[in-house]
Amino acid sequence: MQHNLQDTISLLARTPAALNALLRDLPESWTLGNEDAETWNAFDIVGHLIHGERTDWMPRARMILQFGEAKTFEPFDRWGQERESKGKSLAQLLDEFARLRSENLTELRGLNLRQEDLERRGKHPALGVVTLSELLATWAAHDLTHLHQISRVMAHQYREAVGPWTKFLGVLQCAGHSSP
Amino acid sequence: MQHNLQDTISLLARTPAALNALLRDLPESWTLGNEDAETWNAFDIVGHLIHGERTDWMPRARMILQFGEAKTFEPFDRWGQERESKGKSLAQLLDEFARLRSENLTELRGLNLRQEDLERRGKHPALGVVTLSELLATWAAHDLTHLHQISRVMAHQYREAVGPWTKFLGVLQCAGHSSP
Numbered sequence: 001m002q003h004n005l006q007d008t009i010s011l012l013a014r015t016p017a018a019l020n021a022l023l024r025d026l027p028e029s030w031t032l033g034n035e036d037a038e039t040w041n042a043f044d045i046v047g048h049l050i051h052g053e054r055t056d057w058m059p060r061a062r063m064i065l066q067f068g069e070a071k072t073f074e075p076f077d078r079w080g081q082e083r084e085s086k087g088k089s090l091a092q093l094l095d096e097f098a099r100l101r102s103e104n105l106t107e108l109r110g111l112n113l114r115q116e117d118l119e120r121r122g123k124h125p126a127l128g129v130v131t132l133s134e135l136l137a138t139w140a141a142h143d144l145t146h147l148h149q150i151s152r153v154m155a156h157q158y159r160e161a162v163g164p165w166t167k168f169l170g171v172l173q174c175a176g177h178s179s180p
Numbered sequence: 181m182q183h184n185l186q187d188t189i190s191l192l193a194r195t196p197a198a199l200n201a202l203l204r205d206l207p208e209s210w211t212l213g214n215e216d217a218e219t220w221n222a223f224d225i226v227g228h229l230i231h232g233e234r235t236d237w238m239p240r241a242r243m244i245l246q247f248g249e250a251k252t253f254e255p256f257d258r259w260g261q262e263r264e265s266k267g268k269s270l271a272q273l274l275d276e277f278a279r280l281r282s283e284n285l286t287e288l289r290g291l292n293l294r295q296e297d298l299e300r301r302g303k304h305p306a307l308g309v310v311t312l313s314e315l316l317a318t319w320a321a322h323d324l325t326h327l328h329q330i331s332r333v334m335a336h337q338y339r340e341a342v343g344p345w346t347k348f349l350g351v352l353q354c355a356g357h358s359s360p
Binding site: 022164 | 181183187190195197200202205304308310311313318324327328329337338343344345349352
């Protein structure tokens with residue numbers, strides 16, 4: 001499947017409501033439980049998504065359109081959510097994520113990107129040359145990577161509770177490739 | 181984390197709305213795309229969840245309470261969604277899943293299970309002796325296994341589109357342990 005901008009926007013528009021439906025007012029045993037020391041819980045992951053809305057996706061899209069390969073993206077701070085989340089409730093983070101995502105999609109739609117815009121190139125600090133199309137596809141796949149991670153982290157809380165069913169539950173076999 | 185019935189119910193109650201927010205009216209390139217021949221797409225997975233509501237979780241809970249280990253559970257038909265889904269739209273399946281889950285949770289709450297009930301044992305055709313507590317914990321973890329799977333199957337559709345970012349996206353490293 002090729003990148004399709006409308007499909008990307010359709011998915012990006014749904015993630016905040018999906019996370020809201022899953023996580024709002026869920027007991028903290030689910031939302032604050034992680035997999036091990038230094039691993040993320042659902043609360044951390046929503047903070048990470050917020051940090052991406054502020055510093056990653058649209059700022060990089062703007063850089064590609066404005067500077068092309070002449071200016072390298074700022075490296076993304078994978079621990080930036082500590083600042084985003086401090087002192088906030090999960091409900092506040094869910095609201096903030098929904099608001100920022102909505103604003104970013106309004107800006108993205110307003111760009112009226114054409115195929116030739118999507119082929120424009122920028123420079124990633126680690127990956128080298130990337131296209132705007134790849135950046136926007138990654139924004140959507142990044143939502144899915146973290147929905148995948150949230151499912152895994154929450155399922156981990158019941159690793160013992162499921163008893164012998166553990167071997168039938170795919171999510172409990174997942175080695176946690178989302179973490180690094 | 182031990183099994184906690186209220187935590188289980190809290191999660192089970194949220195899954196239909198989370199899937200609804202994620203999947204309803206999403207382009208079919210996301211919801212009908214699978215990973216390979218004979219693998220499931222999001223549409224199939226919602227059908228599988230419906231089939232579980234009808235034939236797996238509450239019927240087995242009733243069997244444990246009524247017969248204990250004296251009667252072995254019916255084996256679960258992992259391809260039962262073909263009958264559940266035939267001729268239906270994804271929107272219809274999402275509605276049906278929400279309705280069945282809601283009815284099942286009403287019945288579960290009505291049982292007013294005490295700790296000694298949760299310790300009651302039943303007999304699984306492959307796993308042998310299991311407890312009611314393990315069955316109910318598995319019901320919740322099973323939702324998460326399929327949310328994990330849906331995220332992975334949908335992300336797979338953008339495997340090429342993300343270009344060099346593929347190596348940073350954990351979900352694209354997931355080997356698909358949910359399938360078997």
